[in-house]
Amino acid sequence: xxxxxxxxxxxxxxxxxxxxxxxxxxxxxxxxxxxxxxxxxxxxxxxxxxxxxxxxxxxxxxxxxxxxxxxxxxxxxxxxxxxxxxxxxxxxxxxxxxxxxxxxxxxxxxxxxxxxxxxxxxxxxxxxxxxxxxxxxxxxxxxxxxxxxxxxxxxxxxxxxxxxxxxxxxxxxxxxxxxxxxxxxxxxxxxxxxxxxxxxxxxxxxxxxxxxxxxxxxxxxxxxxxxxxxxxxxxxxxxxxxxxxxxxxxxxxxxxxxxxxxxxxxxxxxxxxxxxxxxxxxxxxxxxxxxxxxxxxxxxxxxxxxxxxxxxxxxxxxxxxxxxxxxxxxxxxxxxxxxxxxxxxxxxxxxxxxxxxxxxxxxxxxxxxxxxxxxxxxxxxxxxxxxxxxxxxxxxxxxxxxxxxxxxxxxxxxxxxxxxxxxxxxxxxxxxxxxxxxxxxxxxxxxxxxxxxxxxxxxxxxxxxxxxxxxxxxxxxxxxxxxxxxxxxxxxxxxxxxxxxxxxxxxxxxxxxxxxxxxxxxxxxxxxxxxxxxxxxxxxxxxxxxxxxxxxxxxxxxxxxxxxxxxxxxxxxxxxxxxxxxxxxxxxxxxxxxxxxxxxxx
Amino acid sequence: xxxxxxxxxxxxxxxxxxxxxxxxxxxxxxxxxxxxxxxxxxxxxxxxxxxxxxxxxxxxxxxxxxxxxxxxxxxxxxxxxxxxxxxxxxxxxxxxxxxxxxxxxxxxxxxxxxxxxxxxxxxxxxxxxxxxxxxxxxxxxxxxxxxxxxxxxxxxxxxxxxxxxxxxxxxxxxxxxxxxxx
Numbered sequence: 001x002x003x004x005x006x007x008x009x010x011x012x013x014x015x016x017x018x019x020x021x022x023x024x025x026x027x028x029x030x031x032x033x034x035x036x037x038x039x040x041x042x043x044x045x046x047x048x049x050x051x052x053x054x055x056x057x058x059x060x061x062x063x064x065x066x067x068x069x070x071x072x073x074x075x076x077x078x079x080x081x082x083x084x085x086x087x088x089x090x091x092x093x094x095x096x097x098x099x100x101x102x103x104x105x106x107x108x109x110x111x112x113x114x115x116x117x118x119x120x121x122x123x124x125x126x127x128x129x130x131x132x133x134x135x136x137x138x139x140x141x142x143x144x145x146x147x148x149x150x151x152x153x154x155x156x157x158x159x160x161x162x163x164x165x166x167x168x169x170x171x172x173x174x175x176x177x178x179x180x181x182x183x184x185x186x187x188x189x190x191x192x193x194x195x196x197x198x199x200x201x202x203x204x205x206x207x208x209x210x211x212x213x214x215x216x217x218x219x220x221x222x223x224x225x226x227x228x229x230x231x232x233x234x235x236x237x238x239x240x241x242x243x244x245x246x247x248x249x250x251x252x253x254x255x256x257x258x259x260x261x262x263x264x265x266x267x268x269x270x271x272x273x274x275x276x277x278x279x280x281x282x283x284x285x286x287x288x289x290x291x292x293x294x295x296x297x298x299x300x301x302x303x304x305x306x307x308x309x310x311x312x313x314x315x316x317x318x319x320x321x322x323x324x325x326x327x328x329x330x331x332x333x334x335x336x337x338x339x340x341x342x343x344x345x346x347x348x349x350x351x352x353x354x355x356x357x358x359x360x361x362x363x364x365x366x367x368x369x370x371x372x373x374x375x376x377x378x379x380x381x382x383x384x385x386x387x388x389x390x391x392x393x394x395x396x397x398x399x400x401x402x403x404x405x406x407x408x409x410x411x412x413x414x415x416x417x418x419x420x421x422x423x424x425x426x427x428x429x430x431x432x433x434x435x436x437x438x439x440x441x442x443x444x445x446x447x448x449x450x451x452x453x454x455x456x457x458x459x460x461x462x463x464x465x466x467x468x469x470x471x472x473x474x475x476x477x478x479x480x481x482x483x484x485x486x487x488x489x490x491x492x493x494x495x496x497x498x499x500x501x502x503x504x505x506x507x508x509x510x511x512x513x514x515x516x517x518x519x520x521x522x523x524x525x526x527x528x529x530x531x532x533x534x535x536x537x538x539x540x541x542x543x544x545x546x547x548x549x550x551x552x553x554x555x556x557x558x559x560x561x562x563x564x565x566x567x568x569x570x571x572x573x574x575x576x577x578x579x580x581x582x583x584x585x586x587x588x589x590x591x592x593x594x595x596x597x598x599x600x601x602x
Numbered sequence: 603x604x605x606x607x608x609x610x611x612x613x614x615x616x617x618x619x620x621x622x623x624x625x626x627x628x629x630x631x632x633x634x635x636x637x638x639x640x641x642x643x644x645x646x647x648x649x650x651x652x653x654x655x656x657x658x659x660x661x662x663x664x665x666x667x668x669x670x671x672x673x674x675x676x677x678x679x680x681x682x683x684x685x686x687x688x689x690x691x692x693x694x695x696x697x698x699x700x701x702x703x704x705x706x707x708x709x710x711x712x713x714x715x716x717x718x719x720x721x722x723x724x725x726x727x728x729x730x731x732x733x734x735x736x737x738x739x740x741x742x743x744x745x746x747x748x749x750x751x752x753x754x755x756x757x758x759x760x761x762x763x764x765x766x767x768x769x770x771x772x773x774x775x776x777x778x779x780x781x782x783x784x
Contacts, residue, residue, distance in 0.1 A: 136640060137647045141690040144635065161690060195632055195693045319684035322677065 019148040019179035020049040023112070026155040028055050029187040032083050034074065034438050035059065036067035040087020041127060042114025042176045059438065059467065062459035064091050066431035068098020069457065071109040073432030075102075076418045077393055078439035079232065081162050082109040088116055089127030092173075093134065097425055099169045100138040104422025105253065106230065108167035110158050117177035118146065132173050140168030148181035153188055160191040165198030166317040167230060198316065202333030202341060210288075210312045210329045211345035217286035219354045220246040221306075223269065223298075226253030226421075227291015227315060227335045234258065234414045236339035237290065243343065245351045247358055249277040251292050252406055252421045259412040260390075260590045266358070267367075267590035270298040271557050272403040274590060275365035278555075278563040280358055281306050289313045291335045294324040295422070296559075304562040314338045366589035367407050368554070368569045375523050375547045377404050377476045382588065383527050384446070384474075385410030387534065392416065393436050393445045397429035397453035400482035403553040405448055408588060416443070427456025430473065434460055437469040444472060444534055451477040451503050461513040461540075468539035473515070475506055475544045478551070486552045490567070510542035517542040622673045624653065626705060626775050629668040629686055630694040633659065637691040641668055644685055650674065654707075654772030665693065669705075669774045671750075698775050702782055705775035708745065709753045710735070714764035715742040723763055730756045741766060 017025075023046055027035065034057045039047040050058055061067040064086045071082025086095055092113040102109045116125040132144045141161050143154050154172060162170040214220060222244075228237050234257050241248050241264050248258045249266040258265055266277035281287065287309040292298070294313075299305040302325055311327040313320075314335055321330040331338050369378040381404050384392075390412035396402040396419040411417060418436060420428035433447035454475045464471050485499040510517035516536060520529045520543060533541045554569040631637045638657055645652050653671040660667045672682060679697065686695045698705075715723050720742065727734060727744050730752065736743035746756045750773060757768065 132636065133639070136636065136643055142636075146635075193690070196690050317688070319681065319688050321684075323681060326677070 014184060016182045017185055018045065018049065019151055019174070019181050019183065020045040021053070022148065022151050022183060022185045023155070023174065023179065024049045024053045024056065025185050026152050026187055027083065028053065030155070030159050031080075032056055033080075035083045035085050036061055036070040036074075036435065037085035038064050038067060038087065038091060040089075040091050040114060042088035042116060043085065043091075043174070045176065045179045046085065046114070046174070057438075058085075059463065061431070062462050063457065064094030065097055065427070066434070066457050066460045066463070068095045068102065068109065068111065069425070069428050069431035070435030070438070070460075071111075072098060072102050072105075072107045072428075073395060073418055073435030074439040075107050075109055075435075076432075077415055077436035077445075079230075079415070080108075080439070081159055082107070082435060084109060084111040086111070087114040087127065088131070088176075089129045091127075092131035093129050096134060096138070097423075099135055099171065101420050101423040101425045101428065102169040103138045103140065105420065106167050106226065107169065108162040109169045110162050111169060111171045113171060113173050115144070115173045115175040118175045119177070121175065131171065135171050138169070139171050140166075142171040142173070144173040145175065145178050148178055148183035151178070151183065152186060156188045157191050157193065160193075161196065165196075166320070199318070199332050200316070200334040200337055202314070202331040202338035204341070206329060206331045207338065207341045207345060210314075210331060211342060213286055213310050213312060213329060214244065214288065214342075214346050215349070217244075217246075217349060218351070219284045220244060220286045220288060220349065220351065221266075221280050221284040221309075222246050222248040222258075223251075223281065223287055223289045223292055224248055224254040224257050225251040225290065225292025226257075228254060228257040229291075229414045231291065231316070231335040232414070233291075233336035233339050236336055236343065238262075240339055240343050240346070243346060244349045245355065246288070246349065247280055247355065249273070249281065250411075251295070251298055252419060253417075254292065255406055255411045255417040256414045260410060261412060261592070263591045264355075265591040268406050270295075271300065271559070272407065272553050272555065273298075274367060274407070275555050275566060275568060276358060276361035276589075278557065278566065279361055279365075281309075282563045284309045287311045289315075289327070290339070291315060293320045296324070299325060300557050301560055301562045362589040362591065365555075365568065366587040368585055368587050369551075370569075371523060371584045371586045373523055375520065375526060375545055376551060377401055377478070377545070377547045378408050379523060379586065380474070380476065380526055380530075380545050380547070381405050381408040381448075382586070384530055387527070387530055388444065390416065391443060393418065393433075393440060393443050395419065395429050395433035395436055395445065395447045397449040398424045398426045398483075399450045399453060400478075400486065400551075400553050401448055401450045401476040403483075407553075426453035429453060430457050430464075431460045433471050433473070434464050434469060437464075437471050438467075444470065446472040446474060448474045448476065450482060451475055451479065451501055451506070452481045454506075455503075458509070461510065461515060464540045465514045470537070471540045472533045472536070473510070473540055473542045474533075475542070476547055477503065477506065477544050478547050478549050479503065480549060482551075483553070485550070489550070489552070490556075491558065506544040507542070515540050515542045517544070519544045519546065521546045622675060623679070623699070624671060624673050625679050625682075625697055625699045626703065626773065627670045627672060627683065627686070628696045628698055628775055628777075629670060629692060630660070631666050631668060631689075632691040632693065633664050633666045634691055637666065638668070640689050640691060641670075641686065644689065645670075645672075645682075648681070648685060650678065650682055654770075656772035656774050658774075667774075669772070671773055696777065698777060702778040702780070703775050704778060705749060705773045706747055707750055707753050707773045708747045708771045709757065710743060710745055710769045711757065711760055711765060712736070712741050712743045712767040713760045714740060714766055716740070719763055723760065726756070726759050730759075732756060
């Protein structure tokens with residue numbers, strides 16, 4: 001980055017230039033490769049500067065919400081900050097959902113919004129919105145640049161704040177006249193903020209306390225969140241789990257942090273987690289939370305969550321500690337650096353009995369679903385996991401397909417799973433997959449949505465086709481807003497209220513965008529079409545899987561309850577609720593090689 | 603600036619019976635556009651109580667001091683402190699409650715005063731070492747400074763005469779130089 005900086009300044013000497021040009025040169029100096037944006041009146045000057053400064057790739061999205069999700073997808077896939085550039089007013093307000101999403105999931109993005117000229121601010125001017133005020137509670141920090149002389153330093157600070165500590169979105173509001181002012185371009189080498197100094201090194205005394213607890217543990221569990229992936233600490237995690245012979249369960253965002261073909265893997269925990277991960281957490285005596293935040297979808301009833309366990313919590317954000325669950329040993333610091341220190345202070349544990357108990361639970365309560373002629377979404381995901389061997393970046397939307405993907409895909413790599421977890425934003429998958437695809441060409445990028453979520457940002461099909469991105473776009477079509485329908489079925493006496501969807505012909509729609517498209521209706525065709533889609537080389541490919549309409553995600557711990565209230569797949573019956581003949585109960589347990597997946601004939 | 607909001611439980615007890623202790627928190631923030639809003643907004647967004655909040659410049663031009671009086675059980679107060687620290691513009695957060703500190707509040711009270719009641723009001727003012735800062739045939743305006751209890755007390759004493767208008771600054775506080783060691 002500093003190399004960029006030197007050339008950029010040297011080339012320019014001390015020439016006066018517009019704020020717009022300074023802005024673009026700052027992005028180049030910061031090492032930004034791609035900007036997701038949409039022009040407008042307030043940013044027309046910046047877009048003019050982009051004409052001559054073509055070092056930066058600008059991607060014209062079709063809706064500003066798509067830009068923010070694309071930036072999130074890019075950031076999650078690459079670990080680098082995502083960048084968005086939109087105009088004032090509606091351009092800015094359209095980014096709000098994506099910003100809130102990035103805030104909830106701690107994703108480093110920097111959003112630049114145009115603003116009306118300074119003298120018009122507060123005047124209800126055309127396309128004016130107080131975006132700094134609007135986004136104050138959903139950004140890590142935000143700025144209104146009032147003088148061109150503050151511009152470069154502000155941009156440097158924005159990237160620094162977004163990417164350090166607990167990452168998050170930062171917004172910079174750029175009034176049109178400031179961007180027209182002339183100034184000198186000088187990009188600061190580094191940032192020094194007296195009010196912002198994230199702690200990265202864990203306190204030795206706390207690490208010692210944690211090690212003492214761990215060394216005395218008989219039934220430890222590692223509860224691992226997205227922080228492990230953000231901090232690139234998967235290797236350290238494996239090492240620690242290996243030394244301790246400690247089972248590992250991951251949150252939704254932790255999927256991929258620990259390989260699921262390892263016998264210590266428990267898969268995901270929480271509301272739709274595996275039976276055995278939730279039970280293991282309930283019975284553990286030491287819970288080691290790493291880069292996870294005790295979210296309500298993980299804990300259920302807080303008082304009952306790992307009630308018997310001593311709890312250690314490693315997190316970069318002090319405010320995440322003891323927010324929901326009181327912990328015994330908090331360690332504030334960067335997960336990677338803390339795990340390194342912890343590895344040096346722990347001893348191998350004898351967990352044979354504990355692991356044997358867990359193995360038995362895995363055998364007795366694997367993930368299950370019924371498969372038949374009609375396609376089950378779980379089957380599609382399981383096949384996708386087997387065929388790719390987990391070597392793919394899978395970007396999900398929100399709802400049943402998201403949980404099924406979390407459960408049945410074969411997670412082995414960090415950064416292979418991208419989803420909207422905290423905010424639960426439908427419409428996330430397609431644009432986020434697009435962003436991921438711009439950042440990563442080494443692995444296939446697969447977008448999975450439901451028929452509801454796909455339609456919330458389907459306009460980005462045009463962007464994906466325009467750039468010939470090799471995204472595999474899978475829509476799991478059950479004709480319902482499935483997760484809401486499931487809740488209505490289970491908890492609202494099956495009184496369905498506005499959950500049925502009248503859908504377009506998705507294949508025709510994809511084709512209208514110029515995308516190759518397939519529709520699959522039979523289980524027997526699933527594998528072949530997945531292989532065909534993965535082999536597709538020329539741009540994106542779209543596949544609609546028409547699946548069983550009414551199917552539920554199991555196991556399920558109802559909101560606010562405990563593992564004792566867990567609902568597992570109802571006992572096998574010969575017919576599914578839709579009357580389709582069912583012939584096989586499929587079972588999957590984490591921690592096994594995928595080839596061991598068994599099919600039990602009924 | 604004073605903003606008063608009732609606690610969820612009028613008794614000052616939380617659901618589990620833990621006492622909602624009153625805390626005086628001193629916050630040094632960068633004197634930047636929107637910094638005050640971030641603090642006030644954080645309290646609103648997280649649903650924390652603010653009994654009073656005052657803000658003003660400090661000995662250093664670029665820094666403002668906010669004095670916040672809030673209530674909560676230990677866990678809430680811990681979160682409030684952490685959330686304040688988390689704001690990028692926050693330089694320092696001190697919960698003065700566990701320190702030896704001085705705090706003062708100023709109040710202006712415009713009280714109805716007739717010829718017959720005026721001297722009685724002025725006697726009260728004298729007891730509280732309050733000053734008369736405005737006078738009219740029908741009113742007296744008093745200025746009083748002191749702890750919150752003292753300010754509450756003078757208001758209580760003046761109430762029977764009829765308070766026309768009242769303005770309180772909210773509390774400001776500083777840690778004592780000597781924390782007991784002398």
